[in-house]
Amino acid sequence: MPHPHRRDLLGSLGALGTAALAGLLTRDGRSRTDGPGIDFMIPAKAKRAIQITLVGGMSHIDSFDPKPALKKLNGKTLETDSPPDLFFGQMGLLRQPDWEFKPRGKSGLEISDLFPHIAKQADKLTVLRSMVTDSANHTPALFVENSGFQFNGYPAMGSWLSYGLGSVAEDLPAFVVLPDGRSGPNGAASNWTNGFLPAEHQGVALLPGQQPVRDLNPAQAVSSEEEKASREFLRQTNRAHLETAGGEASLAARLKSYELAARMQLAVPEVNDLTRESEETLKLYGMDNRATLDCGRRCLLARRLLEKGVRFVQVYSGGAIAGTPRHSWDAHENVKENHGAEALRIDQPVAGLLEDLGRRGMLADTLVLFTTEFGRTPFTQSAKGTVGPGRDHNKYGFSCWMAGAGLKPGIAHGATDEVGWKAVDQPVTWNDFHATALHLLGIRHDRLTYYHNGIRRRLTNVHGELVESILS
Numbered sequence: 001m002p003h004p005h006r007r008d009l010l011g012s013l014g015a016l017g018t019a020a021l022a023g024l025l026t027r028d029g030r031s032r033t034d035g036p037g038i039d040f041m042i043p044a045k046a047k048r049a050i051q052i053t054l055v056g057g058m059s060h061i062d063s064f065d066p067k068p069a070l071k072k073l074n075g076k077t078l079e080t081d082s083p084p085d086l087f088f089g090q091m092g093l094l095r096q097p098d099w100e101f102k103p104r105g106k107s108g109l110e111i112s113d114l115f116p117h118i119a120k121q122a123d124k125l126t127v128l129r130s131m132v133t134d135s136a137n138h139t140p141a142l143f144v145e146n147s148g149f150q151f152n153g154y155p156a157m158g159s160w161l162s163y164g165l166g167s168v169a170e171d172l173p174a175f176v177v178l179p180d181g182r183s184g185p186n187g188a189a190s191n192w193t194n195g196f197l198p199a200e201h202q203g204v205a206l207l208p209g210q211q212p213v214r215d216l217n218p219a220q221a222v223s224s225e226e227e228k229a230s231r232e233f234l235r236q237t238n239r240a241h242l243e244t245a246g247g248e249a250s251l252a253a254r255l256k257s258y259e260l261a262a263r264m265q266l267a268v269p270e271v272n273d274l275t276r277e278s279e280e281t282l283k284l285y286g287m288d289n290r291a292t293l294d295c296g297r298r299c300l301l302a303r304r305l306l307e308k309g310v311r312f313v314q315v316y317s318g319g320a321i322a323g324t325p326r327h328s329w330d331a332h333e334n335v336k337e338n339h340g341a342e343a344l345r346i347d348q349p350v351a352g353l354l355e356d357l358g359r360r361g362m363l364a365d366t367l368v369l370f371t372t373e374f375g376r377t378p379f380t381q382s383a384k385g386t387v388g389p390g391r392d393h394n395k396y397g398f399s400c401w402m403a404g405a406g407l408k409p410g411i412a413h414g415a416t417d418e419v420g421w422k423a424v425d426q427p428v429t430w431n432d433f434h435a436t437a438l439h440l441l442g443i444r445h446d447r448l449t450y451y452h453n454g455i456r457r458r459l460t461n462v463h464g465e466l467v468e469s470i471l472s
Contacts, residue, residue: 044442045406055318056328059376060399092382107410117351130414155195169309183319435464
């Protein structure tokens with residue numbers, strides 16, 4: 001029988017009951033001096049979350065941030081006294097968007113034709129048009145997006161959620177990652193590391209194919225009796241070793257990981273079996289189309305994982321493969337070609353996910369995040385005085401969106417300047433973004449901490465403010 005979760009118990013306990021629960025948690029090792037305790041929890045809107053992560057830098061001015069002034073200024077020089085922080089340092093002339101923007105749904109939220117399917121879900125979206133970040137370089141920018149820090153070794157948001165809330169499922173991890181079928185992102189597994197948190201909070205990547213987790217199954221067949229006996233012998237040996245080591249924390253975490261892996265041998269093949277879904281659902285996610293098959297499969301798998309009790313699922317779009325054409329959103333050479341191809345892969349699957357969550361009543365208590373590490377420049381990446389088809393990295397202003405539990409739908413927050421270069425109204429940092437996401441999931445970002453190297457660390461460092469205007 002699954003153990004009741006802390007939040008479920010706290011909701012029905014008074015002061016005396018909470019104190020008693022704190023004692024039980026201390027006994028079970030869940031509320032130590034290096035643990036989260038219970039004072040970080042607040043009433044939650046969302047039970048679970050999924051993050052669609054676009055690698056390479058999606059152009060906001062071609063997708064979710066309409067800039068009609070760019071049409072008038074097309075071919076003009078950007079007037080500025082401060083040189084921009086660019087990746088390649090080539091600043092061409094201003095260029096209008098490659099896709100037309102239109103008001104969508106009852107809300108009238110403007111979205112471009114780059115995402116025709118997602119545009120139909122406009123009334124579910126809460127768009128942040130004033131995102132800013134610390135780096136214009138992919139790897140550190142991805143680290144900031146995931147962990148709040150430009151350097152590796154800091155826990156990802158999914159690991160913090162695993163640490164603070166745990167998993168509802170007994171046989172699946174709390175934090176699951178579904179990489180793009182073509183390649184992993186810049187920084188690879190450092191993007192879903194547990195950092196200094198216990199090893200059990202590491203993100204688990206599920207790969208396509210018959211063996212989603214490497215070495216999950218034995219290399220050769222063994223009988224169920226032999227498997228059971230081996231597991232029991234290993235369990236007893238590990239427990240004896242743990243007692244000898246005096247309950248050492250990292251060893252205990254490693255043992256928990258081994259035990260979870262054993263349970264995953266049955267759970268992963270079951271949740272990964274998409275043949276149990278209806279034909280209509282498979283089509284909704286675009287699994288009848290070669291272009292959308294990879295992302296469609298992962299978005300559908302993400303929904304199934306959330307249903308099984310996984311706390312946080314991260315779906316990547318794009319990887320670290322360079323060259324031309326790029327297998328990411330890094331549109332240096334040609335925005336029209338690059339974004340057109342990448343959007344085709346994810347537009348229907350992501351829209352299908354939103355539609356499916358809504359149909360099943362899951363969107364009411366699920367948080368959906370659609371993010372990218374930075375945006376693209378309104379001027380082209382080309383020689384001075386010329387107009388080229390590509391755009392450079394832009395850390396000064398870009399767009400992400402949220403959807404689902406606890407949000408005001410069909411609205412846009414903040415603004416960039418008239419050409420979409422810099423955030424000028426209500427800028428949102430990644431610390432603010434993380435603080436708001438944690439808040440919706442029932443966590444005070446300034447109280448979920450872990451003591452490491454003399455510092456009580458947290459996801460938002462010493463920063464982070466709630467984006468209160470988007471909360472319902």
